[in-house]
Amino acid sequence: MNSPELKQLLHGQDFEASPLAGLAGVPLSLEPVDRKAFVSDQEVRWCPGCGDYAILAAFQSLMPDLGIKRENTVIISGIGCSSRFPYYVDSYGMHSIHGRAPAIATGVATARPDLGVWVVTGDGDALSIGGNHLIHALRRNVNLTIMVFNNRIYGLTKGQYSPTSEPGKVTKSTPLGSVDQPFNPVALALGAEASFVARTIDSDRAHLTKVLRAAANHRGAKFIEIYQNCPIFNDGAFDALKGPGADEAIIHLEHGEPIVFGQQGHLCVVRDANTGGLSVAERAHVDESDIVVHDAHRPDASLAFALSRLTDSGVLHRSPIGIFRDVERPAYDDLVREQVQLEVTQRDPNLGLAELIAGNDTWIVD
């Protein structure tokens, strides 16, 4: 940021920046911030029972904990139910156009190192119409937190199948059942070279908050898939992960811990010699040393990818939840600013705009 006008507007550079890696360069608030400060005066208009409420509440509660100035918080969304999110948070925000939020947010994050930038999007917005922008923001590693509210359906357009709907899904646009193979969003993000990939659930506030906090401490692109229930058009899509049987369905991922789940931890994840991937086994049937220990920081993404494949692509019965991958890689926006700053600093002070424009080949007419 070299703009004299902006520098003057923002009163110089003297502030204490957040110690969190993902928010480095973003000023900390001098006074404690109240959760209510992040609640806008706009009436929330999601359907009763929508999973979006829980995500909004978790976000608004987390923000004071992160401690950055509210005015340095920016939320960019696309189009869809989830993308109404910015209207409900009293920060700076833009409710943009369908699928383009990661592109617009890339401009915001690159132009300004002093902003914390969150992208709110859904499975249709991020994975269908905006798929290209999503994968490129991830591969570039732009310092953004991308929250994909995945309800496996189009809600705002009233119930068509989405790119994460299970095969055979009967909707208004697929009366005989969908014949589309769905995306596995986590696997897609890993394939797009994402440096931070996580999955969480709307109904588990503590886990959701934990993942968002971990994301704030990661420099670069954060991809967070949030399973989000749509009570109107796809109610119960994630019931398997929520009801009494949830222990059997959720494969909890904790960095450095053996991957063990189920009631009394009777299930575990082991390497599958037949496929080269991973599979779920009865813990009693395997040697403890064969249980895979989760390593989110592993530079190679193969383990994370194998874990992502433990997700059902059809009706959801089982899914890993947690941080699949969290590795260090230079952030795009930092690198871009570094190049600009280096050139600005090294520019010959005698070569101003007039000299640039004149070039090396001029002649004089008297």
Place this chain on the structure above:
Amino acid sequence: MAQVRTIDRVVIRFAGDSGDGMQLTGDRFTHDSAALGNDISTLPNFPAEIRAPQGTLPGVSSFQVHFADFDIVTPGDRPDILVAMNPAALKANLTDVRRGATIVVDTAEFTKRNLAKVGYDANPLDDDSLTDYQVVALDLTGMTVAAVKEFGLTRKEASRAKNMFALGLLTWLYSRPTEPSIDFLATKFAKRADIRDANITAFRTGYAYGETTEAFAVRYEVAPAPMKPGRYRQISGNLATAYGLIVGAHKAGLDLFLGSYPITPASDILHELSRRKGFGVTTFQAEDEIAGVGAALGASFAGALGVTTTSGPGIALKAETIGLAVMTELPLVVVDVQRAGPSTGMPTKTEQADLLQVMFGRNGEAPLPVLAAQSPSDCFNTAIEACRIAITYRTPVIMLSDGYLANGAEPWRLPDLDAIEPIDPNFAAAPNATAADGSGRFLPYQRDPETLARAWAVPGVPGLEHRIGGLEKSAGLGNVSYDPANHEAMIHVRRDKVAGIVRDIPDLVVDDPSGGARLLVIGWGSTYGPITAAVRRVRNAGGKVAQVHLRHLNPFPANLGDILGCYDRVICPEMNLGQLAMLLRAAYLVDVQSYSRVRGLPISLSELADDLTAELASLAPLAEAHDDPAAPGQEDVR
């Protein structure tokens, strides 16, 4: 020794295979002509294929330069001299060459095989098909290879220096100094001593050949053109656009953020700006056209000057985001370097057929200002004005250039940057309203009463937190609104804001030295050159014709309607099917006649001059004397 004859103007076309270095040769010759003080105008013409099959018609690349001892406005229609490096170059260009012109050919390339490739049954150098021309048939390849033998290059490498042989010959023919080209070659090939020496030797040998040959009876001299005193450089439209954007952002004290996706013929703006990080320029080569404009808009939201550069197909893709910029009322500069369409069309050929697309190619009522540059150097001023309007009025602005301006070059008197007015971004710094409890409140859609521009509040300023977006907003408050009356009011205010920019647009001045013209020629964009040249030709023959040229296409200048109403006939030459003519007819109910040429090339000035002469002749005789024909703002600008 040939005698030296002084002439006032020459048009030279260098033509050869894509790999023959014709663009470089032409560019070099142009530099020397400009440095000698000639006025110049150039027209590069090259295939979209990087290396089309050798020796074929699609692979022909050419560079035309027009230089003169007076003020010229076009690269010329008909070359006085054609350098044809192979049969394909001869065949592709011969129809443009005037009778009696000189044609220099490389006989080494006129082999049976090469002739067959382009459909010559017989060698045109051997039959009488070129009797109307002065053909100088030289073994350019053979002489070049022999001259550079000592440097130990392969025959293929050695023969590649033949373009410098040709340049040397023309340098002699038109009495130019040799030093600049030798210096240029020494620098360009500094890393390969053998290639450098071969090129310099080929150049010198070509020059010496001119001195000793008897192929040319005369050599020519073109005196410097009278030009305003000052320091000059040669500049292309794309370079001038890049500089204008940098200066525009600098004048506003803003960071320039370019989000762009490579596309012919706009990519050189991306290339140039990417090299200018030292001036605080950030460039983002996006994954697609949509992300390019999206990131630019995001940067504007964050307080930078967002710019995106593209051509017609890119405008189509960016349309939705440009509409978002209309709705969010953020500054954004969109440069459309037009090329021949529809669809992929002819990427390296010029056209002006995006006017209606940029005016109306968005959903809903989405007005925005449109400007068009009229010459390569004019791209500089147009880009600065686009920045000024975008920032002052919080609006996307479309600047139209085209392939002809982008790649064409002309001398440019360097501007005094200090004389360019600063641009005030006028960021919102404090609440602009009072809440019920007496505290400060920020209304993002509160407007400046004069410009109707809304407040530009950027993240990081406390107390101004707000949300914007593509949904309709309530006036002032900026909250989402579906209220019918509010929607209509907002539609009107967005229209009125853009229409109100007219207050910053100077009145048009009609060029009519006779003061009594009944025929007006109106144009926009790059047709300025051909129209001006054609009008001059008509006037030199005694015809009375008035000319006016538009830079501002939305809104139109305030006096345009009055001007159009003053003439018996209004002709509008365009490289499209009559897009401006349609807008003028709709806006002013004037019977504007479209003059349409859509060939991927600039309009031919001689054809236009003939047609204007015919129009003049067809005007009904006046029933009574026209004593007071003065049109508003009428004044001779020359």
